[in-house]
Amino acid sequence: MNLTLFVWRQKGPEDTGRLERYEAGDISTGMSFLEMLDVVNDKLIKNGEEPIAFDHDCREGICGTCSQVINGVPHGPEGKTTVCQLHMRNFSDGDTIYIEPLKSKAFPVISDLIVDRSALDRIIQAGGYISVHTGGVPDANTILVAKHDADTAMDAAECIGCGACVAACPNGSAMLFLAARVSHLAMLPQGRVEAKRRVRSMISAMSKEGFGNCSNHYECHAVCPKGIKLSFIAKLNREFIKAFGYVAEKDSAARPADVSIAD
Amino acid sequence: MILDGKCPSGPLSEKWDKRRSEMRLINPSNKRRYKIIVVGTGLAGASAAASLGELGYNVEAFCYQDSPRRAHSIAAQGGINAAKNYPNDGDGIYRLFYDTIKGGDFRSREANVYRLAQVSNNIIDQCVAQGVPFARDYAGYLDNRSFGGAQVSRTFYAKGQTGQQLLLGAYSALSRQINAGSVRLHTRTEMLDLVVIEGEARGITVRDMITGEIRSYAADAVCLCSGGYINVFCLSTNGMGSNVTAAYRAYKKGAFLANPCFTQIHPTCIPVSGDHQSKLTLMSESLRNDGRVWVPKKTGDNRSPREIPEEERDYYLERKYPGFGNLAPRDISSRAAKEVCDEGRGVGPGGRGVYLDFAGAIARIGESVIRQRYGNLFDMYERITGENAYRQPMRIYPAPHYAMGGLWVDYNLESNIRGLFVLGEANFSDHGANRLGASALMQGLGDGYFIIPYTIADYLAQRTPGTVTSEHPEFRRSRDERAVEIKRLFSINGRKSVNDFYRELGGVMWDYAGLPRSEESLKKALELIPRIRAEFWENVKIPGSGSELNQELEKAGRVADFLEFGELITLDALHRNESCGSHFRVEYQMPDGEARRDDENFCYVGAWQYMGADKMPELHKEPLDFENIQLSVRSYK
Amino acid sequence: MKSLIKNAAGRKIFMAVTGQLMVLFIIIHVIGNSTIYFGVLNSYADHLHAVPFLLWVFRLVMLTVFLIHVLFGILLTLDNCSARPGSYAVRAYRQSTFASRNMIWTGLLICLFLFYHLLHFTFQIIRPEVSAGVNSDAMGRPDVFNMLVMNFQHFSVTLIYILAIVALVLHLSHGIQSSFQTLGLNNERTLPVITKGGSIVAYVLFFGYIAIPVMIFIGILHG
Numbered sequence A: 001m002n003l004t005l006f007v008w009r010q011k012g013p014e015d016t017g018r019l020e021r022y023e024a025g026d027i028s029t030g031m032s033f034l035e036m037l038d039v040v041n042d043k044l045i046k047n048g049e050e051p052i053a054f055d056h057d058c059r060e061g062i063c064g065t066c067s068q069v070i071n072g073v074p075h076g077p078e079g080k081t082t083v084c085q086l087h088m089r090n091f092s093d094g095d096t097i098y099i100e101p102l103k104s105k106a107f108p109v110i111s112d113l114i115v116d117r118s119a120l121d122r123i124i125q126a127g128g129y130i131s132v133h134t135g136g137v138p139d140a141n142t143i144l145v146a147k148h149d150a151d152t153a154m155d156a157a158e159c160i161g162c163g164a165c166v167a168a169c170p171n172g173s174a175m176l177f178l179a180a181r182v183s184h185l186a187m188l189p190q191g192r193v194e195a196k197r198r199v200r201s202m203i204s205a206m207s208k209e210g211f212g213n214c215s216n217h218y219e220c221h222a223v224c225p226k227g228i229k230l231s232f233i234a235k236l237n238r239e240f241i242k243a244f245g246y247v248a249e250k251d252s253a254a255r256p257a258d259v260s261i262a263d
Numbered sequence B: 001m002i003l004d005g006k007c008p009s010g011p012l013s014e015k016w017d018k019r020r021s022e023m024r025l026i027n028p029s030n031k032r033r034y035k036i037i038v039v040g041t042g043l044a045g046a047s048a049a050a051s052l053g054e055l056g057y058n059v060e061a062f063c064y065q066d067s068p069r070r071a072h073s074i075a076a077q078g079g080i081n082a083a084k085n086y087p088n089d090g091d092g093i094y095r096l097f098y099d100t101i102k103g104g105d106f107r108s109r110e111a112n113v114y115r116l117a118q119v120s121n122n123i124i125d126q127c128v129a130q131g132v133p134f135a136r137d138y139a140g141y142l143d144n145r146s147f148g149g150a151q152v153s154r155t156f157y158a159k160g161q162t163g164q165q166l167l168l169g170a171y172s173a174l175s176r177q178i179n180a181g182s183v184r185l186h187t188r189t190e191m192l193d194l195v196v197i198e199g200e201a202r203g204i205t206v207r208d209m210i211t212g213e214i215r216s217y218a219a220d221a222v223c224l225c226s227g228g229y230i231n232v233f234c235l236s237t238n239g240m241g242s243n244v245t246a247a248y249r250a251y252k253k254g255a256f257l258a259n260p261c262f263t264q265i266h267p268t269c270i271p272v273s274g275d276h277q278s279k280l281t282l283m284s285e286s287l288r289n290d291g292r293v294w295v296p297k298k299t300g301d302n303r304s305p306r307e308i309p310e311e312e313r314d315y316y317l318e319r320k321y322p323g324f325g326n327l328a329p330r331d332i333s334s335r336a337a338k339e340v341c342d343e344g345r346g347v348g349p350g351g352r353g354v355y356l357d358f359a360g361a362i363a364r365i366g367e368s369v370i371r372q373r374y375g376n377l378f379d380m381y382e383r384i385t386g387e388n389a390y391r392q393p394m395r396i397y398p399a400p401h402y403a404m405g406g407l408w409v410d411y412n413l414e415s416n417i418r419g420l421f422v423l424g425e426a427n428f429s430d431h432g433a434n435r436l437g438a439s440a441l442m443q444g445l446g447d448g449y450f451i452i453p454y455t456i457a458d459y460l461a462q463r464t465p466g467t468v469t470s471e472h473p474e475f476r477r478s479r480d481e482r483a484v485e486i487k488r489l490f491s492i493n494g495r496k497s498v499n500d501f502y503r504e505l506g507g508v509m510w511d512y513a514g515l516p517r518s519e520e521s522l523k524k525a526l527e528l529i530p531r532i533r534a535e536f537w538e539n540v541k542i543p544g545s546g547s548e549l550n551q552e553l554e555k556a557g558r559v560a561d562f563l564e565f566g567e568l569i570t571l572d573a574l575h576r577n578e579s580c581g582s583h584f585r586v587e588y589q590m591p592d593g594e595a596r597r598d599d600e601n602f603c604y605v606g607a608w609q610y611m612g613a614d615k616m617p618e619l620h621k622e623p624l625d626f627e628n629i630q631l632s633v634r635s636y637k
Numbered sequence C: 001m002k003s004l005i006k007n008a009a010g011r012k013i014f015m016a017v018t019g020q021l022m023v024l025f026i027i028i029h030v031i032g033n034s035t036i037y038f039g040v041l042n043s044y045a046d047h048l049h050a051v052p053f054l055l056w057v058f059r060l061v062m063l064t065v066f067l068i069h070v071l072f073g074i075l076l077t078l079d080n081c082s083a084r085p086g087s088y089a090v091r092a093y094r095q096s097t098f099a100s101r102n103m104i105w106t107g108l109l110i111c112l113f114l115f116y117h118l119l120h121f122t123f124q125i126i127r128p129e130v131s132a133g134v135n136s137d138a139m140g141r142p143d144v145f146n147m148l149v150m151n152f153q154h155f156s157v158t159l160i161y162i163l164a165i166v167a168l169v170l171h172l173s174h175g176i177q178s179s180f181q182t183l184g185l186n187n188e189r190t191l192p193v194i195t196k197g198g199s200i201v202a203y204v205l206f207f208g209y210i211a212i213p214v215m216i217f218i219g220i221l222h223g
C-alpha cells in the first residue's frame, strides 16, 4: 500500500521544528510501523537526505524505548500496543499519517521524534526503590506475600517507562508512571517499610521536573501499552494521603560516606 | 599460549569460599579513591555498578540507551534458575551445576559453573528483598516452574516478564546509588575504545550520541557488561542496538575472545515474514510445554494445517527424542527444525517455519487454561502475524538468540588484560557450547551482585588509585583514532546504506556459519565476508555529520565491527572440528545424526588474540579439566 | 501542612475536599429548594435566617472553602498548561471528556454566576423591586416564593440560571467521580461505578435545579 506521512522534523532542542511530507510506497501489511519507517529512511539515505531519527531498541514492546505519537495518539491506534509492535495491517492504502514526538515540557526534543525522557529516571532516583543493600538479606521464602498482592504488584510493575502516559495527558502529568511504581512497591511487605518516604519524594520530584498534575482525564490509561490500571492512581493518592505529616529524611546509608578513621 | 583460568584448588564446593577468604580487602575509607568504569547497565552492569557504588567505590556507568532500564535484559521472558529446591523435587546446587555443565556440552569450567549454582540462591533472596514480584502460590510462597528442558522445577518467574522485573530490581538499586552520588550515569554514550596502559585497562573512549563529542574516562579498573554479540546475524531476538563493539574494541586492544562460534539459535521464534524484517521475536519456550511441534510428512505439502490428517504429520521431536519430546534442549530442537525445513517440509512463507500446535492441549485442558497460561504470547503472535493461534497452529522458526562465547575471563572474571573485568553475556564463562534456559539472567546477576565486588577489590588492593588521567598520551591517541575513523566513514559517501551491508552479512552468517555448519560452508563464508567488508569501506553512505545525533553513524560503527567479527566466528567454527552444543558441524555427527563431540582434541576453550588488521588471529587454549564429573555423551534420546 | 499547600498533588487534595463539601452543600440546597413544591418555601427560608450568627459562620466557611477551591483550581490549571507546550497536529482524545477538559471554564462560569446569584437572591441588590426583603407574605415573612416567581417569569433571568446550571452539571459530571479518585477512594471495581454514579448525581442535580425556573417560566408554578 501507499501512504502519505507528515513527520515532525527537528534538528535539535533549539530548532523550532516542522511537519514534513513524505510518501511511503510499497508498504506491506506484515510490516511493523517501525519497519515502514525503515523503508522510508532507506530511501532518504540513498537520496542523500537525513533519515528520520526515532528511538527504538527491542522492537518487542518491552524496553519502552520506542515513542511516537501517531495521528495524535501515543503508540498509535491499536491500544495496548507499542509503536514497535504496531503493524501496518492497522492502516489502509492511501491513509495519511501524522507522526510526532511525545510532547511535554519535561521531555525536551533531542532530534526529530527523539525526546529526552531522563526526567522519568530522576523520579525513580528520587526514591522509587526499596533501600536494600546487596547481600545480607533473608531467605526469599521468609517474606510471604499473598498471591493476590503479588499479582497486583506485578500488574503495576509491568510499566515499561515509555512516557506515553505523559504525552497523552492534557496536563503532561506522570501520575500513571508514578502510580505504577508506588503501587508495585507498596503492595509488598518489603516495600511498605519506606512507603511514605517513597511517595513523598517521588511526588516532589515529579513537580520539580515540570510535569503537570492529574485531573483524572484518564487519557494515560487509554494509551498505555501495558494497560496500567487507573486504580493504581487512586492507590498512589491513598499512599500520598497516608504520608501526610511525614518529614522526609535523606538516605544516608546509601553509601558508606566518609568513614572516620579511628586511631 | 596455554591459558590459566586461575581456579582455586581444593574440593569443588569449597573453591569459592577459599578464594574469597584469600582475597585482599580495601579499607572502607579508601574505596572512594578508586574509580571503576562499568560499561553497560543490563543485569550484569546495573547489579555491578549498584553493588560497587554501595561499597563506596567511585563508579561511572555507561549505556547507549536513554535509560538503564532499557538494556536488553529487559526482554528476557521465561525465568531465572536457582537451586533452592523449594518444590522438594530433588534439586540442589550440585544438580544445577551438573545440568548446566551437561547442557553446555562439557565446554565450560567446572569451578565457575559450580559457583554460579552456589550464588543462584542468593540472587533470588536479593531480588525478593528488592521487591521483584515473582509469581507466588496461594500460601504466599514463591512459585516455580520447569523450564527449557529441566527435569526439576527450579525456575522463578514473574509472568512472562522475568527479565524486565529483574532488571527493574537492579535498576532500582542503581538508581539509589545515583541518587547517593556514588554512581554517575552516562546514558546515550557509546564506548568506542578501551584504553590500555602498560598492560592494564585504564579507561575508555566514548562518543556522546547526542552531541557527537568524543571523550575519554580514566579509571582504576574497567568492567565490560555490554551484552552479547548475536546481532552479527543481523536478524536475531536481541535488541536492535545490541552490538559487539565494546567487546571487539577490547579484543583489538589485546583481550582474548573465547569460543566465538558458540552461538545459540533459539527454536521458538516467529518466522521471517519478508525482506523488510528488522528483527525476530522470541516466543517463550514455555509454549513447548503444551504445544506439539510438527511438519507435514510430504515435501511441498501446502494444504492448510487443519486439513492434514494425523497420519500425514511428522511430530519429529517426539519421534527422534521420545524421552524429552517437544521439550528437547534448544540446540537440538533448532537443528531439527532447520533440518526438516531444509528438506523442503517447512511451512509458511518461503518454507521457513514449523507448526507448534495447541489443538491437542486445547482439547485436553480447554482453551481457557491455555489462554490463562499463554494468553499474552498468543496475543503477541496475533499482533505480529495476524493469525489466531487458538484456531490454527502457530508457525515458529529458529532464530539467533544468545552468545555463549565472549571475552575470555579467568575465575575472577578478569580478562587477560589486567584490570579489565567482563561480566554477563559479554564474557564466555559459564554456558559452554550451549546455554540452558533461565540461566543467563542468573549468570548476569551472579556476576554483578556476588562475584565482582570481591574479585575487583582483590585487584584494586594491589594498586595505587588515580595514577593516570584522561590526558595521558594513550588516551589522546585513542580519541584521535576514533575521530579519524568517524571521518573516514563519512568520507566514503557511497551508494549503499549501512543496512544493505548488514543484511548481506547477516545472510552470509546465517546461511554459511549458522546451523548447521560445514567446512565447505564456513570456507565460503570466509570468502564472502571480506568481500562485503571491502565494499562497505568503499561504498557505504552515511548522511549528516558526526557532531550531532546520527543513528546511521552509530549503526555504521557497529556493523563495521560485525564485519570483522563475523570472520572470527567463522574461523573459530572452522577450527573446531567437532560438533558440540550449538556448534554443529555436519562432518562430525553420529550415524544417527547426533553431534559427535571430540573430547580428545577439543576439550578446551579456544581464545583468540588479535594480531593486527588482515592478519590471522592467534589461537590460545585453556584446557578444561573435569575433576568432578565424568564426560558423557549428551543424549536426550 | 505547608508542603501540602505548596505541593501540586497536595493542592489537588484540597480541590477534592473543597469540591466535595460544595457538592454536599448544593445537594442540601436543592433539597431545601424543593420545599417550594409543598408550599413551605417561605417558612423554610425564614428558619434558615433564624439565628443570624450561625448563618454567618456557615457563610464564612463556605466562602473559605470556595476561595480555596477557586484559587487552587486556577493555580493547578496554570501549572498544567505550562507542562504541556503545544498540541498535536491532529488531536485524538480517547477517554477524557468535554467536561473534564473544561473544568476551569465551567468553574469560572459558576463563579461568575455565583456573584450574580448572591447579589440577586441573597443580597437582593439586583431587581430589588421584587425582592423578598421588600415584600412580605401573608404571615409577614420575606416572600421568597414571590421573588422567584416574579424573576423566573423573565426569559433572560431563566436563561442565565439554565446556562449556569448546565455549567455546574458539566463541572460535576467530571468533578464528583474525579474527587473520589483524587482522595484515593477508588479501586478497580468501584471506579466504573463511581464514574457512572458521579454523572448520575450530576444529572439528578441538573433536573433538581432546573425544575423551579423552568416550571415557573412555563407557568406550572405560579403565584
Ligand SMILES: Cc1cc2nc3c(=O)[nH]c(=O)nc-3n(C[C@H](O)[C@H](O)[C@H](O)COP(=O)(O)OP(=O)(O)OC[C@H]3O[C@@H](n4cnc5c(N)ncnc54)[C@H](O)[C@@H]3O)c2cc1C
Pocket: B039, B040, B041, B042, B043, B044, B045, B062, B063, B064, B065, B068, B071, B072, B073, B074, B075, B076, B077, B078, B079, B080, B162, B163, B189, B190, B191, B192, B225, B226, B227, B228, B237, B238, B239, B242, B243, B245, B246, B282, B401, B402, B423, B424, B425, B426, B437, B438, B439, B440, B441, B442, B444
Ligand atoms: C528475547 C530474549 C529472551 C531471553 N529470555 C531469557 C530467559 O528467560 N532467561 C534467561 O536466563 N535469559 C534469557 N535471555 C538472555 C538474557 O536476557 C541475556 O543474556 C542477559 O540479560 C544479558 O545481560 P547483560 O547484562 O549481560 O547484557 P544486556 O542486558 O544486553 O546489557 C548490555 C548493556 O551494555 C550496554 N552497551 C552495549 N554496548 C555498549 C557500548 N558499545 N557502549 C556503551 N554501552 C554499551 C547497553 O546499553 C546495555 O546497557 C533472553 C534473551 C533474549 C534476547
Ligand code: HEM
Pocket: A213, A214, A215, A216, C012, C015, C016, C017, C018, C019, C020, C022, C023, C026, C069, C070, C073, C074, C076, C077, C103, C104, C106, C107, C108, C110, C111, C112, C114, C171, C172, C174, C175, C176, C178, C179, C180, C182, C183
Ligand atoms: C467557582 C468556581 C469554580 C472553579 C473556578 C472551579 C474549578 C475547578 C477546577 C479547575 C477543577 C479541576 C481541578 C483539577 O482536576 O486539576 C475543579 C474540580 C472540582 N470542582 Fe470545581 N470549580 C468551581 C466551583 C465548583 C463548585 C461550585 C463545585 C461544587 C458544587 C465544584 C466541585 C468540584 C469538584 C468535586 C471537583 C473535583 C475535584 C477533583 O478532581 O479531585 N467546583 N474545579
Ligand code: FES
Pocket: A055, A056, A057, A058, A059, A060, A061, A062, A063, A064, A065, A066, A082, A083, A084, A085
Ligand atoms: S522498541 Fe522496545 S518497546 Fe518498542
